[in-house]
Amino acid sequence: MRKFITLIIIIILTTLSFATISDISKVRELKDLQTVTIRGIVTVEPGPFDVNIIFLQDKTGGINLYFRGGQFENVERGDLVEAKGYLWTHRNNKELVLEKDNSSHYYKIISKNNPLPEPIKIKTVDINNENYEGMFLKVKGKIVEIDKFDMRKIYIDDGSGKGMVFIRENTGINPSFFKVGINMEAVGVLGQYMSYYELWPRNMNDIHVDDVFPPEVKTYSIKDNYIYVEFNEQIFENSIILNKTVRVLKSNILEYELSMDNKILKLKLDSLNNASKLVLRSISDKNNNKMGMKIIKLNLEKDSYANRVLFDNNHGQTAGNADWVINGGYSDFADAAKNLGLKVEEIKEDFNEDILNMYKILIIPEPNKPFKDFEISAILKFVKNGGSLFIISDHGNSDRNGNGWDSPKIFNTFVENFGFKFAGDDLEEAPLAYVYNHEITKGIKKIGVWNGSSIKVLNDKVKVLIANSENKPYMVVTTYGKGKVVAIGDSSPFDDGTGDTGDLLHNGWQWGDDAQLAINTIKYLTK
Structure with missing residues (x-):
């Protein structure tokens, strides 16, 4: 009899030790400050948005996890993660918040290397649909607008209505790659910031665009007898022919070097003076989009x-x-x-x-x-x-x-x-x-x-x-x-x-x- 009672107690305690796992879709409907436990696949790992931000998705929905005062350790895309915290709406974006100093809050990795959920294909107008917030999505449209005050805000439209693709910090995505008029296909998670709904790609691999524009000079600098030229995209090395496609008038280019994934061109010259001009002609990108002729008048003091x-x-x-x-x-x-x-x-x-x-x-x-x-x-x-x-x-x-x-x-x-x-x-x-x-x-x-x-x-x-x-x-x-x-x-x-x-x-x-x-x-x- 005593063994039977002990067994019952163990069963009860074991049952109580398991947290009640809530569907993410139902969690999103709850009011702020309610404590919940969820489980889902990591669609955004720590890093692209910050070291304390990940996204989880189950069969019902997705949500942003925010670890206040801490950072997610050893969490990777595709992990099955369980987490407990409280709900909060931050600037209209629903989050599950974990407090570092709250002993009841936790996250744990249940399993590794799980297949990611397939991104849900939506129309561009559906980027503005709150029902998709937190979900892993895929969308394709033409770039119709880039915010002139913030190049990270890119609006695309497939004919159904425009939606915003927003380039978040730390993703390594350079917004200068994108131009109005080209097609963009993007995957990412849907978030909200104040009144704006935004699709957030995780890195450059999440974006595919037409490349119909030639490379452009982003900035340049003179240091000793070197000229540094930074382009907005990778340039094709075979298009660089010293003293032909790349010339400096009244100077001789001795050698060149490409760096930063072929975006910076470093030219070594025998001499430089204020009468010098840098001439770039027919420099192409990796898709053979060629520049016309660009002439940059060099100023040894101003451009130094x-x-x-x-x-x-x-x-x-x-x-x-x-x-x-x-x-x-x-x-x-x-x-x-x-x-x-x-x-x-x-x-x-x-x-x-x-x-x-x-x-x-x-x-x-x-x-x-x-x-x-x-x-x-x-x-x-x-x-x-x-x-x-x-x-x-x-x-x-x-x-x-x-x-x-x-x-x-x-x-x-x-x-x-x-x-x-x-x-x-x-x-x-x-x-x-x-x-x-x-x-x-x-x-x-x-x-x-x-x-x-x-x-x-x-x-x-x-x-x-x-x-x-x-x-x-x-x-x-x-x-x-x-x-x-x-x-x-x-x-x-x-x-x-x-x-x-x-x-x-x-x-x-x-x-x-x-x-x-x-x-x-x-x-x-x-x-």
Whole structure:
């Protein structure tokens, strides 16, 4: 009898230990904050949208999983995953939220290498159908519009009505590949942002387009006796014939090199002068679409890498309440650099050694997504070879996208190479008590910090420029190899308050000497 009772108890406990698995379609109908457990195949793995975002799909529907304060480990596309969290509607997009510090929340991999669900074929107008939100879809249409203010918003139409394909950060998809008038076939998951329904491809393999346009020059730079030319797409190497299809008037091209998957052409010349012109003719892409003739008049000073500034816009600079971009909260900062005669551009793709070679200054405003190992290697090599780096961090726990990475933690993956690291604390003081003599601080008296990190100095090469009343360093300068590094612990001083509607920004640019500090820093880094 006792054995029988024990067996019954074991059966009951075992039964209770299994969570009730809910159909995703039914979960999507529930109200926010309800706790549920779901199980589905991973259609979007961590990485393409962020390290703390995946999508699951079962036979009934799909949904976005958001791991607040953490990241999904060892989860791959095709895994069968079970997860428990609470429902939340973020800017009209339904999510299952897992809190890192909630002991009842979890995710676990049930099995690996399962077949992905076949994408549901829809019409372009159905991109606007909320019933498909979270699902893995396939659509085909002609590109009828590309948003002139945001090239990531691409509208396609198959005759049924237009829908948006949105290129999210971190996917590695370059929006400049796409043109109005060509056909696009795309797979991805359907999401919603405010009133917009958007199809989100995961990477370039999710998109197939007609290629009927010739390559275009994206940007170019002069460094010593080299000309760097970046194209918007891969070019066909056989179309490059030195001093014929590629010429520099009054100069002789000695050799060339292609890099970054044949998108950057590096030309070595015997000499250069201001009378030189770069002539490109019949350069083709891999589909044999040929350029006509393009003549670029070269200016040794204006086109020199020494006058070029690159702002990072690929690591969550607009996450949450942030807007640290040159057409947003850092627009006055960018304009100030332009007024110094500098060419200012931004990068929306991974850092690459060949791209960084085209610039003198790299500015990284408060990242919210971690750098990849090869990006860190490219940054270190850039500075070591003579590049200038301006690092702009923020206070600890300023994780704006909930992926477990704030800017001090992200920067600390490599800044110890320069002899310092961010404390990740929270300073607030205006004006700061100590401003030490340096070229950067000349004429600077009033600088504010509105929630920023102090900096721990690790070697004698690092000089403190500004500190708070407790003498905690807030801004420092050092050298690394042939290059210069300046770091500051807050993003607010250079914020001009002109970000997206709804973002609570702080107009630090107009306060005290904050703007002049930015200008002094840029001047110092150009030398």
